[in-house]
Amino acid sequence: MRLSRYFLPVLKETPSDAEIVSHQLMLRAGMIKQQAAGIYSWLPLGHRVLKKIEQIVREEQDRAGAIELLMPTIQSADLWRESGRYDDYGDEMLRITDRHDRELLFGPTNEEMITEIFRSYCKSYKDLPKMLYHIQWKFRDERRPRFGVMRGREFLMKDTYSFDVDEEAARRSYNRMFVAYLNTFSRLGLKAVPMKADTGPIGGDLSHEFIVLAETGESEVFCHADLVEMGAPGLDVDFDGDLQPLVDQRTALYAATEEMHQPDEFAAVPKDRQLSARGIEVGHIFYFGTKYSEPMKALVQHQDGQPRPVHMGSYGVGVSRLLGAIIEAHHDEKGCIWPESVAPFGVGIINMRVGDEACDVASEAAYAALVEAGLDPLYDDTDNRAGAKFATADLIGLPYQIVIGPRGLKEGKIELKVRRTGETHEMSPEDAVSRLAERAFADD
RNA sequence: CGGGGCGUGGCGCAGUCUGGUAGCGCAUUCGCUUUGGGAGCGAAGGGUCGCAAGUUCGAAUCUUGCCGCCCCGACCA
The missing domain is CATH 3.30.930.10 (Bira Bifunctional Protein; Domain 2)
Structure with missing residues (x-):
C-alpha cells in the first residue's frame, strides 16, 4: 500500500477524552x-x-x-422469553420494535x-x-x-x-x-x-x-x-x-x-x-x-x-x-509496537527524499520486492519531512521500517529498523528484503 | 445508577467570574526557502460558541430546561 493513496488520519495531539x-x-x-x-x-x-x-x-x-x-445481530424477544432471560437481563439489553410492533433485541450474547x-x-x-x-x-x-x-x-x-x-x-x-x-x-x-x-x-x-x-x-x-x-x-x-x-x-x-x-x-x-x-x-x-x-x-x-x-x-x-x-x-x-502476527502492515518503507531519483528508484524497487515476498509493505511516498515520517511510522507501530535516503544510498545501503528495540542495521536493499522474507516465513 | 467535570473552526485550548463586532497553537490551501527525528517566513480559507426558551438596547458570557461526551464508584467479553 502506498501511503499517499491510503486513508490514515493520524493526530499529533492526544484527544482529551481518551484516558488510557x-x-x-x-x-x-x-x-x-x-x-x-x-x-x-x-x-x-x-x-x-x-x-x-x-x-x-x-x-x-x-x-x-x-x-x-x-x-444475526437482531434476535426475537420470544426466544429470550423461553429461557426466562428477557426479563432478567435488564437495561443492558437494547430492545427494539419493528414496524409491526414485534419485539426484537440487539443480541448481547x-x-x-x-x-x-x-x-x-x-x-x-x-x-x-x-x-x-x-x-x-x-x-x-x-x-x-x-x-x-x-x-x-x-x-x-x-x-x-x-x-x-x-x-x-x-x-x-x-x-x-x-x-x-x-x-x-x-x-x-x-x-x-x-x-x-x-x-x-x-x-x-x-x-x-x-x-x-x-x-x-x-x-x-x-x-x-x-x-x-x-x-x-x-x-x-x-x-x-x-x-x-x-x-x-x-x-x-x-x-x-x-x-x-x-x-x-x-x-x-x-x-x-x-x-x-x-x-x-x-x-x-x-x-x-x-x-x-x-x-x-x-x-x-x-x-x-x-x-x-x-x-x-x-x-x-x-x-x-x-x-x-x-x-x-x-x-x-x-x-504502538505490534506483534508481527497482528501488525496492520508487515513493514514500512520510508522514502526520505521523494523526488530524488535515486531514492525514488530504490524505494520503488524495495516496495515491489516486498510485495512480491508477501510482506504487505506500507510505502511512505508522501512528501512529508523525514521527522514527520519517522513519527508516523513509530506511532502506527509496524514491526520493521526500511529507511531509504540519499546518505545511505551513496554507499548502496539502506537502513532496516526494528521498532521494538529501536536498533537499526545498515545493509543493501536486497539483503533487507531477503532478511525480512525469512523472518516472515519463519513466523508462519 | 450515585458523585464530579466538560461541550467555542478538523484536533488541542483561551475567552465565561465582571455581557459590548470570537481569539491562539497545530492541521488545511497557495507562494518562497528548506529537507536524516513532527521545518521557517509570508498570505489565505474555515466557527449558527451543543440545542431551546428567557433576561437585556445587546448573550459564547447571566437564568431555566433539554441533549451529548468524559472521569470516579457499584456491575460486566
Whole structure:
C-alpha cells in the first residue's frame, strides 16, 4: 500500500477524552473514530488489525474442533422469553420494535439462539459432541462505557457453544477451549493467565477468566507468578487426546480475580511468587450444564431411549477488546509496537527524499520486492519531512521500517529498523528484503 | 445508577467570574526557502460558541430546561 493513496488520519495531539494509552494511541494512529458513547467506526488501519486478530482466533477455534457459523445481530424477544432471560437481563439489553410492533433485541450474547438451532436438528446422543461458534457484533447497553474499545457498548466477540451428552463429556469440550485459548492469546503476543471465576448458580470449578496483566486493567487479580511465564501448550497439541494434564498444570497454581480471591489460600503461595496486579479480561469460559437446554427443551435421546437435556458450555473472546489489550501490553512513548502476527502492515518503507531519483528508484524497487515476498509493505511516498515520517511510522507501530535516503544510498545501503528495540542495521536493499522474507516465513 | 467535570473552526485550548463586532497553537490551501527525528517566513480559507426558551438596547458570557461526551464508584467479553 502506498501511503499517499491510503486513508490514515493520524493526530499529533492526544484527544482529551481518551484516558488510557490504548485508547489514545488508537485515536492518534487513526484506527478508530468514536460515533457515540461506546460505539466506534473502525478506520482502515484499525480494521486491518481487527481482522488479523479475528483470523487468529478463528484458526485456533477451528484447530480445536469448533465449527464456524454466523447468527444475526437482531434476535426475537420470544426466544429470550423461553429461557426466562428477557426479563432478567435488564437495561443492558437494547430492545427494539419493528414496524409491526414485534419485539426484537440487539443480541448481547447467543445462548438462546444457538440452543434453538441445536434443538432443531440434533436429536440423538450420536450427534454429540458438537462445538459451534461465531464471530459477531454484540451490543450491551453498559451503564458506563469507557476506555475506548476496552469497554464499548458495541463490540466484536467470538462466542463458542459446546453440546455434550453429560458433564464428563462437557469437561472435555471445556478443556479444548481452555487449551485453544492459551494458544490463541500466545499467538497474539499476550501472556494471558487463566483464573478461577464465579460459576454462578451452577457451581463447580468449570469457569475461568483469561486475564492479561496490565496497569490499566479493570479488575484486581492475584496469582502465582509462575503462571505468567508458563508458555502456551503449542499448536501441535492433540485436541483429541487427553488435555486434562495441560489444564491441571495451570489450575493447580493459585490464580483468582478479586471476587474469587481467598487471601488464606494466596498466603500459601511462596512470598516471592505472590503476584497481585491489575488485569484485562480477554476471555471467559464456562460450563453451565442444562441451564438453557432444560427450559428450551434441547433434548437428545440417549442409548436407553430416554431424551435428556444436553450439557452446554459457552466460551467468549472479546475480539475488539483484544486490540486495546495488545496495545496496553505493547507500546512505548512513541506509539504502538505490534506483534508481527497482528501488525496492520508487515513493514514500512520510508522514502526520505521523494523526488530524488535515486531514492525514488530504490524505494520503488524495495516496495515491489516486498510485495512480491508477501510482506504487505506500507510505502511512505508522501512528501512529508523525514521527522514527520519517522513519527508516523513509530506511532502506527509496524514491526520493521526500511529507511531509504540519499546518505545511505551513496554507499548502496539502506537502513532496516526494528521498532521494538529501536536498533537499526545498515545493509543493501536486497539483503533487507531477503532478511525480512525469512523472518516472515519463519513466523508462519 | 450515585458523585464530579466538560461541550467555542478538523484536533488541542483561551475567552465565561465582571455581557459590548470570537481569539491562539497545530492541521488545511497557495507562494518562497528548506529537507536524516513532527521545518521557517509570508498570505489565505474555515466557527449558527451543543440545542431551546428567557433576561437585556445587546448573550459564547447571566437564568431555566433539554441533549451529548468524559472521569470516579457499584456491575460486566
